[in-house]
Amino acid sequence: MIRGLRPLLRGSTYTGVLFAYAGALASLPLLPFALAPALAWRSAPEAARIVLVLLLWAVLTGSVGLVPTTRRVLVAAARRLLGVPLPDPVAGRLRAGPVGGPATSAGAAPSGAAPSGAAPSGAGRWRTPLWLLVHVLLGWTGALVSGLLILLGLSLPGGRLGGQVELNLSGRLLRVDGGWQSWVLGLGCLLLAAAGCAAVTGALRWTAPRLLGPSPAERLALAAERELLLAERNRLAHELHDSIGHTLTAATIQAAVAGELLAADPAAARAALRSIEESARAALEDLDHVLGVLREERPGTAPTRTLSDLPELLDRLRHAGAVLEPDLSGDLAQVPGTLSRAAYRILQEGLTNALRHGAGGPIEVRVAAGADGLELDVVNRTGAAPGAGPGAFPTTGHGLPGLAERVRLLHGEIDFGPAGPRHWRLAVRLPLRLPA
Numbered sequence: 382m383i384r385g386l387r388p389l390l391r392g393s394t395y396t397g398v399l400f401a402y403a404g405a406l407a408s409l410p411l412l413p414f415a416l417a418p419a420l421a422w423r424s425a426p427e428a429a430r431i432v433l434v435l436l437l438w439a440v441l442t443g444s445v446g447l448v449p450t451t452r453r454v455l456v457a458a459a460r461r462l463l464g465v466p467l468p469d470p471v472a473g474r475l476r477a478g479p480v481g482g483p484a485t486s487a488g489a490a491p492s493g494a495a496p497s498g499a500a501p502s503g504a505g506r507w508r509t510p511l512w513l514l515v516h517v518l519l520g521w522t523g524a525l526v527s528g529l530l531i532l533l534g535l536s537l538p539g540g541r542l543g544g545q546v547e548l549n550l551s552g553r554l555l556r557v558d559g560g561w562q563s564w565v566l567g568l569g570c571l572l573l574a575a576a577g578c579a580a581v582t583g584a585l586r587w588t589a590p591r592l593l594g595p596s597p598a599e600r601l602a603l604a605a606e607r608e609l610l611l612a613e614r615n616r617l618a619h620e621l622h623d624s625i626g627h628t629l630t631a632a633t634i635q636a637a638v639a640g641e642l643l644a645a646d647p648a649a650a651r652a653a654l655r656s657i658e659e660s661a662r663a664a665l666e667d668l669d670h671v672l673g674v675l676r677e678e679r680p681g682t683a684p685t686r687t688l689s690d691l692p693e694l695l696d697r698l699r700h701a702g703a704v705l706e707p708d709l710s711g712d713l714a715q716v717p718g719t720l721s722r723a724a725y726r727i728l729q730e731g732l733t734n735a736l737r738h739g740a741g742g743p744i745e746v747r748v749a750a751g752a753d754g755l756e757l758d759v760v761n762r763t764g765a766a767p768g769a770g771p772g773a774f775p776t777t778g779h780g781l782p783g784l785a786e787r788v789r790l791l792h793g794e795i796d797f798g799p800a801g802p803r804h805w806r807l808a809v810r811l812p813l814r815l816p817a
Contacts, residue, residue: 388579388582388583389572389575389576389578389579393463393464393582394575394578394579394582395578395582396462396463397462397463397464397578397581397582397585397586398523398527398578398581398582399462400458400459400462400463400585401516401519401520401523401524401581401582401585402520402523402524403458403520404513404516404517404519404520405517405520405521405524406520407517408438408442408517408520411438411441411442411445412434412438414437414441415434415435415437415438415441416434418433418437419431419433419434419437439514442510442513442514442517443510443511443513443514444510445510445513446509446510446511446512446513447506447509447510449470451509451513452470452509452593453469453470455509455512455513455516455593456468456469456470456593459585459589459593463582463585463586463589464586465586465589465590465593467589467590467593467594468594468595468603470595470599508592508593508596509592509593511592512588512589512592512593515584515585515588515592516585519581519584519585520581522581523577523578523580523581526574526577527574527577527578527581530570530571530573530574530577531570531571531574533566533567533570534567534568534569534570534571534574535567535571536567537563537564537566537567537570538563538564538567629664630733630736630737631656631657631660631697631698631701631733631736632657632660632661634701634702634703634736636653636657639653639654639657652700653700653701655700656697656700656701659697660697686722686725686726687716687718687721687722687724687725688713688714688716688721688724688725688748689713689714689721690725691709691713691725691728691748694725694728694729694732695707695746698732698736698744701736703732703735703736703744704742704743704744705743705744705746706743706744706745706746707746707747707748708745708746708747708748708749709747709748710748710749710750711748711749711750711751711755712750713748713750715750716750716755716813717813719791720755720791720811720813723787723791723811724748724755724757724809724811726787727757727784727787727788727809728746728748728757728759730783730784731757731759731784731807732744732746732759734759734761734781734807735759735761735805738761738763738805739761739762739763739805740761740762740763740803741762742761742762743762744759744760744761745758745759745760745761746758746759747759747760751813752813753812753813753814754810754811754812754813755810755811755813756808756809756810756811757807757808757809757810757811758806758807758808758809759806759807760800760804760805760806760807761804761805762803762804762805763799763803763804763805781797784797784807784809788809788811791811791812792811792812793809793810793811793812794809794810795807795808795809795810796808796809
């Protein structure tokens with residue numbers, strides 16, 4: 382019995398009833414518009430006029446639910462006053478851009494991507510109007526019934542109604558005057574009013590997820606949006622790993638070079654320090670962009686480094702003391718933007734690994750842009766670099782798997798491993814056109 386009384390003692394029961402009453406009160410301004418045709422049709426029977434008023438009132442109330450803003454307000458109110466965990470209506474939020482490219486925000490979806498904020502169609506369009514009708518009906522029913530019961534519960538005890546009250550209970554006549562029966566009956570009316578409040582709140586809580594929650598089509602849109610967000614975050618993680626890892630590796634080597642040259646060649650030391658500053662500034666731009674996207678803010682201009690920025694990358698490595706043998710062929714400017722950005726990141730990761738784990742000899746970098754594909758090669762000597770102790774550059778193990786995943790998404794081919802007894806080779810081939 383005590384368990385059955387618990388809903389009557391919860392504050393959330395009565396906040397839910399207030400929500401129902403608010404729906405009933407919100408429908409009152411529409412009542413004059415529903416009354417106008419009935420008042421003009423004076424020749425009709427009274428019953429027909431009442432039915433006409435109720436029908437017009439229901440139609441006007443339901444039509445409010447066709448306004449998109451109405452559902453957002455109802456969802457927010459139901460979450461707060463009913464305690465129902467309802468997701469926000471599907472809206473165009475951040476969407477992942479093409480692999481290797483910047484993210485797109487609402488209203489700028491890439492071609493071929495279905496917008497996630499599509500308006501509900503078909504039967505789903507009528508779920509909010511139906512909810513409004515249920516909400517208003519429960520609100521008026523709860524207000525009238527609970528109001529009458531509360532009035533009786535406060536008036537019956539002590540004979541405040543000024544006479545006897547006769548109740549017909551299944552053919553048995555019960556007379557209630559100002560004695561103890563009035564107090565029992567008054568308490569029963571108050572308990573029934575509280576039970577009615579709990580019933581109204583329970584009905585709203587049961588109905589809200591079914592009518593205000595996402596429809597099957599919206600659940601698919603939400604799942605697709607979550608998938609795109611996950612893909613975007615994975616892409617950002619790859620880019621952050623490539624950019625920050627490369628910058629820290631190059632900066633560590635450049636700092637060591639600057640320390641050795643500070644006394645013997647101050648000009649070269651200053652050049653190494655300037656290179657550290659440029660690398661750190663570029664890494665900060667990448668980091669600021671990634672953090673802005675992860676916070677779901679509108680980021681600034683996204684860093685879009687492509688193969689056209691490859692000479693700058695090679696110059697920074699030369700300032701770090703690396704010996705490079707580049708071999709660039711073909712028209713790199715004609716490589717598609719998505720492919721060019723991905724190729725830059727692949728070469729950046731490959732050169733970072735060569736600096737970390739190479740033996741300090743020349744690093745061969747080959748980029749060949751042909752009519753059908755783009756070929757990338759990074760070859761370095763293996764073994765311990767001069768002056769590098771064990772664990773000088775700790776590795777996370779995410780670099781090569783991340784490269785393989787990036788190449789797979791671009792329908793390319795990747796091969797890495799020993800190339801002879803003293804060399805390591807990273808070879809990637811990316812098609813310029815996707816297979817049919």
